[in-house]
Amino acid sequence: xxxxxxxxxxxxxxxxxxxxxxxxxxxxxxxxxxxxxxxxxxxxxxxxxxxxxxxxxxxxxxxxxxxxxxxxxxxxxxxxxxxxxxxxxxxxxxxxxxxxxxxxxxxxxxxxxxxxxxxxxxxxxxxxxxxxxxxxxxxxxxxxxxxxxxxxxxxxxxxxxxxxxxxxxxxxxxxxxxxxxxxxxxxxxxxxxxxxxxxxxxxxxxxxxxxxxxxxxxxxxxxxxxxxxxxxxxxxxxxxxxx
Numbered sequence: 290x291x292x293x294x295x296x297x298x299x300x301x302x303x304x305x306x307x308x309x310x311x312x313x314x315x316x317x318x319x320x321x322x323x324x325x326x327x328x329x330x331x332x333x334x335x336x337x338x339x340x341x342x343x344x345x346x347x348x349x350x351x352x353x354x355x356x357x358x359x360x361x362x363x364x365x366x367x368x369x370x371x372x373x374x375x376x377x378x379x380x381x382x383x384x385x386x387x388x389x390x391x392x393x394x395x396x397x398x399x400x401x402x403x404x405x406x407x408x409x410x411x412x413x414x415x416x417x418x419x420x421x422x423x424x425x426x427x428x429x430x431x432x433x434x435x436x437x438x439x440x441x442x443x444x445x446x447x448x449x450x451x452x453x454x455x456x457x458x459x460x461x462x463x464x465x466x467x468x469x470x471x472x473x474x475x476x477x478x479x480x481x482x483x484x485x486x487x488x489x490x491x492x493x494x495x496x497x498x499x500x501x502x503x504x505x506x507x508x509x510x511x512x513x514x515x516x517x518x519x520x521x522x523x524x525x526x527x528x529x530x531x532x
Contacts, residue, residue, distance in 0.1 A: 342367045344413055344421045353429045353509045358387065358402040361411075361428065366395050369415040374399040376409040379426050384409075403430045434505040434513040435459040443486075445520040448493055454486040458513065461505035470501050471519065490521065497521045 348364035363374070370391040376384045386399035403409065408426035437457040446452060452475060458464070464484035466477045474491035478484060484503065498521070504514040 341417065341419050343419050344368050344372070344415055346411060346413060346421055346423050349411060349423075349427055352427055353431060353511060354401065354403070355433055355511070356402070356404050356406070356430060358400055360398050360400045363397050363399060363411065363413065364395060365413070365421070367415075368394050368397050368413065369417065371416065372397060373414045375412045375414075376401050376403060376428060377412060377422070378405060378407055378409050380407075401428075406430050406432065429509055431507065431509045431511060432460065433511045434461040434507045436505065436513060436515045438515070438517075440515045440517065442518045442520060445522050446490075448521045448523045449489060451489050452486060452519075454519075455483050456486070456503055456515075456517070457483045458505035458515075460507045461513075462508050463506050465504050465506070467502045467504065469499070472497075472499050472521070486519075493521045493523075495523055 344365060344367040346363060346365040348362075350362040350364070351359070354361065368391065371389060372391070374386040374389050374397065376386070378384070382405070384401060384403055386401055388400040390398040392398065397413070399411075407430055409428040409430065410423050410426050411428055412420060412422040414420035435458065437459060438455075443454055456464070459482070461483075462481050464477075464479040471477055471486055472490035472492040475486055475488045477486055498518055500516065500518045502514050502516050504512050506512050
């Protein structure tokens with residue numbers, strides 16, 4: 290009787306297909322690489338491995354803060370109680386959160402006091418040492434717009450006077466006026482760093498006071514509102530009630 294010859298063949302990585310299995314063409318073969326990859330970890334068949342799930346960051350609320358202590362809600366996934374949280378300036382300076390509240394695996398709140406204006410990366414490290422950092426410097430630290438013009442009355446004006454008043458606010462890139470607003474006939478013009486009220490009012494024919502609020506907005510969307518008033522006076526012959 291002739292001796293039997295045992296032939297071992299390896300299967301290429303792309304050789305196992307549904308069609309091959311259906312046709313029963315894979316016989317007397319063994320896998321060339323008896324392992325598989327799970328979440329980036331190579332695991333031998335029959336072996337064991339610990340798969341560590343990395344946290345992710347998907348949102349920061351708010352994403353623009355002032356230099357004062359501010360609570361930032363960090364949204365994401367796979368957070369573990371209790372993580373460490375840091376803000377990393379584009380210069381490399383690291384500031385640890387002064388307090389951290391773990392809400393769930395998808396939400397934590399970190400309070401930062403960041404004295405230096407600029408942009409910051411946010412880094413979260415779980416207790417197991419696995420960490421994630423935002424891919425860009427998504428947290429912006431900026432001062433609110435600062436009003437230079439004092440709040441309150443802008444003055445008392447003759448009812449038929451031509452008005453040209455300028456309101457100034459540092460860092461503002463736009464202004465908006467809210468109701469009840471300025472008198473009819475006057476024009477409000479927004480600008481960068483200041484806004485103006487010009488024209489001659491046509492709304493009043495007797496002594497009156499108009500109150501309104503102007504909101505300044507800076508380049509980061511931060512706002513500062515200030516209340517103002519304008520008083521109107523009339524002498525005999527100016528107001529319709531004296532006709």
